[in-house]
Amino acid sequence: MITFNNLSVGFGNHSVLKNISGHIAKAQLVALIGENGAGKSTLLHALAGHYDFKGEVRFNNYPLSTLSQAHLATQRAVMMQSNLVGFDFSVFELIAMGRYPYAESLKMQAEKVHKYAALMDLTQYLSRRVSKLSGGEQQRVHMARTLAQLDAFSTHTKPKLMLLDEPTSALDMRHQHALLSCVKAFVEQGNSAIIAIHDLNLASLYATEAILLHDQKVLDSGPINTVLTESNLQQMYAMKLHVNSHPYNNAPMVFSQRQEFS
Amino acid sequence: MNTLTLSRFKPVSITANQKWMLLITVCIFALALLSIGYGPAGWDWRLAIAWIAPEYFNQFDALQINVVTQIRLPRFVLAVLVGLVLAQTGAATQALCRNPLADPSIIGISAGAAMVAVAFIAFSAQFNFNAQYYLPYAAFLGALLVTSLVYLIAKQHRQVNITTLILVGVAINSLSFAVIGLLSYFADDSALRLINYWTMGSLGGANWDAITQATPLLLLSILGLWRLKEPMNLLLIGESQAQYLGVNTDKLKLYVIILVALGVGAVVALTGLIGFVGLVVPHIARLMVGPHLRKMLPLCMLLGVVVLLLSDWLARLVVMPAELPIGIITALLGAPLFIYLIIKTKRG
Numbered sequence: 001m002i003t004f005n006n007l008s009v010g011f012g013n014h015s016v017l018k019n020i021s022g023h024i025a026k027a028q029l030v031a032l033i034g035e036n037g038a039g040k041s042t043l044l045h046a047l048a049g050h051y052d053f054k055g056e057v058r059f060n061n062y063p064l065s066t067l068s069q070a071h072l073a074t075q076r077a078v079m080m081q082s083n084l085v086g087f088d089f090s091v092f093e094l095i096a097m098g099r100y101p102y103a104e105s106l107k108m109q110a111e112k113v114h115k116y117a118a119l120m121d122l123t124q125y126l127s128r129r130v131s132k133l134s135g136g137e138q139q140r141v142h143m144a145r146t147l148a149q150l151d152a153f154s155t156h157t158k159p160k161l162m163l164l165d166e167p168t169s170a171l172d173m174r175h176q177h178a179l180l181s182c183v184k185a186f187v188e189q190g191n192s193a194i195i196a197i198h199d200l201n202l203a204s205l206y207a208t209e210a211i212l213l214h215d216q217k218v219l220d221s222g223p224i225n226t227v228l229t230e231s232n233l234q235q236m237y238a239m240k241l242h243v244n245s246h247p248y249n250n251a252p253m254v255f256s257q258r259q260e261f262s
Numbered sequence: 263m264n265t266l267t268l269s270r271f272k273p274v275s276i277t278a279n280q281k282w283m284l285l286i287t288v289c290i291f292a293l294a295l296l297s298i299g300y301g302p303a304g305w306d307w308r309l310a311i312a313w314i315a316p317e318y319f320n321q322f323d324a325l326q327i328n329v330v331t332q333i334r335l336p337r338f339v340l341a342v343l344v345g346l347v348l349a350q351t352g353a354a355t356q357a358l359c360r361n362p363l364a365d366p367s368i369i370g371i372s373a374g375a376a377m378v379a380v381a382f383i384a385f386s387a388q389f390n391f392n393a394q395y396y397l398p399y400a401a402f403l404g405a406l407l408v409t410s411l412v413y414l415i416a417k418q419h420r421q422v423n424i425t426t427l428i429l430v431g432v433a434i435n436s437l438s439f440a441v442i443g444l445l446s447y448f449a450d451d452s453a454l455r456l457i458n459y460w461t462m463g464s465l466g467g468a469n470w471d472a473i474t475q476a477t478p479l480l481l482l483s484i485l486g487l488w489r490l491k492e493p494m495n496l497l498l499i500g501e502s503q504a505q506y507l508g509v510n511t512d513k514l515k516l517y518v519i520i521l522v523a524l525g526v527g528a529v530v531a532l533t534g535l536i537g538f539v540g541l542v543v544p545h546i547a548r549l550m551v552g553p554h555l556r557k558m559l560p561l562c563m564l565l566g567v568v569v570l571l572l573s574d575w576l577a578r579l580v581v582m583p584a585e586l587p588i589g590i591i592t593a594l595l596g597a598p599l600f601i602y603l604i605i606k607t608k609r610g
Contacts, residue, residue, distance in 0.1 A: 069510055
């Protein structure tokens with residue numbers, strides 16, 4: 001699906017990612033885990049083709065630089081963290097922007113918008129201005145736009161890729177699970193998704209794989225239950241924590257300890 | 263034969279957008295009657311239509327009809343074109359800068375156009391050629407030159423830094439006005455009058471020749487920006503977002519800059535500096551139908567025509583038979599309204 005080799009990204013003299021490599025296959029839901037500033041967003045932007053980088057990124061076996069933005073827009077969608085909207089669009093208009101890559105009638109566009117708005121529990125908000133919504137509701141609007149861009153739940157032949165930067169950070173528990181189960185269903189159709197996420201237990205419940213970013217490098221990667229180990233996590237966060245398994249499905253669950261202020 | 267089914271007649275429902283469009287179109291027609299019908303040479307709304315078939319309007323003499331066709335009509339057409347272009351380039355610049363307070367006059371495009379055009383006028387006297395004829399092209403070159411310069415300085419890491427863009431625009435503005443001031447020392451009397459009329463802005467110089475010369479530039483700008491409204495709309499939610507949705511943003515920004523420079527350059531050549539239209543009109547249009555350019559742009563452009571016609575009519579009315587520079591009227595109408603809008607949005 002997407003492969004990166006010796007990928008380095010820096011801004012001026014400041015290096016963010018150094019010579020990292022990895023491969024994301026079809027039907028994988030990858031959790032991208034790391035501290036603040038570890039380079040999770042930078043990696044997502046680079047994989048999306050936005051930043052200048054050294055090294056190689058191949059998307060469906062083609063070097064990223066050979067693919068046009070217009071083509072990429074139909075194959076991968078990106079939901080970014082700082083989705084500040086300076087102009088006050090309506091929820092409908094913002095979701096409809098996801099359909100820009102396709103030449104389709106406004107009626108068809110409206111059908112898709114309604115379909116993916118319903119999945120994100122937004123049907124009753126469609127005519128509202130985005131600025132009048134709460135942070136979590138806005139996050140769901142951007143997710144609906146991302147789903148609409150790939151037409152995530154329709155039959156398509158080529159596998160597609162979703163890059164999500166902390167999509168659940170402002171959501172309540174119910175909507176966190178609603179969003180991740182939706183991504184999971186998308187991936188199970190043969191697509192892939194990479195999600196930068198801080199909530200390790202949530203990641204553990206839904207992701208199939210994980211990439212741990214630490215100190216400009218990949219600390220560990222692979223199936224999530226082999227990556228979320230006490231030693232990996234203690235090294236990454238430099239604090240004591242415990243990994244246990246979930247009572248119902250054996251997924252690794254991470255417990256931190258109360259710290260004394262010093 | 264089929265029976266007539268009444269269900270084919272759906273109830274007519276009018277969206278907010280269509281309601282505003284209708285209202286504004288009615289306003290434009292009313293203002294057309296005022297603009298063409300009223301003036302020092304005759305004060306009768308029927309003058310606005312008499313020129314079409316003078317034989318049916320015996321009350322007007324040939325001179326009056328002539329005034330209408332040679333002075334008022336070109337002035338009306340110019341107001342319409344300038345209104346369309348200023349409103350549209352304002353909206354386009356706001357998309358380019360992703361800032362609802364941006365305007366071609368803010369990032370230095372208008373002042374750059376004026377600077378080169380004034381230099382052109384000042385030196386044309388020395389070299390004895392007719393500056394008026396090439397003025398739109400000189401102003402376009404000035405606009406393009408300044409915009410490219412500003413754009414190149416502001417461009418870093420494959421992206422245009424908006425803060426730098428605006429700051430460089432501010433610097434270019436002051437530089438342009440300094441150069442215009444300096445050049446006016448070297449200008450002769452007639453050139454000085456032209457320069458003076460220009461920095462204030464006026465539609466008084468309208469004639470068919472000038473309009474015909476500038477029309478290709480104006481139409482290119484209007485039609486070009488119109489075609490780009492969908493991708494420009496995506497710029498409003500951020501450049502990287504637009505890229506991820508398939509827009510070639512570097513190319514788009516380049517086109518927008520050239521088309522804005524074309525429109526603004528031609529307008530500055532024809533009328534001088536008319537401020538606030540590109541700033542206030544898109545703002546009002548957004549308050550009516552929201553920021554989506556597919557809905558907002560047509561409304562914004564028609565509203566630009568309304569503002570231009572109204573301001574020009576007032577400019578002619580207030581101190582009749584003399585007239586005020588239209589730039590004064592647009593600033594007097596625009597600035598307080600704009601301040602009100604800012605306060606209202608802040609509270610809302």
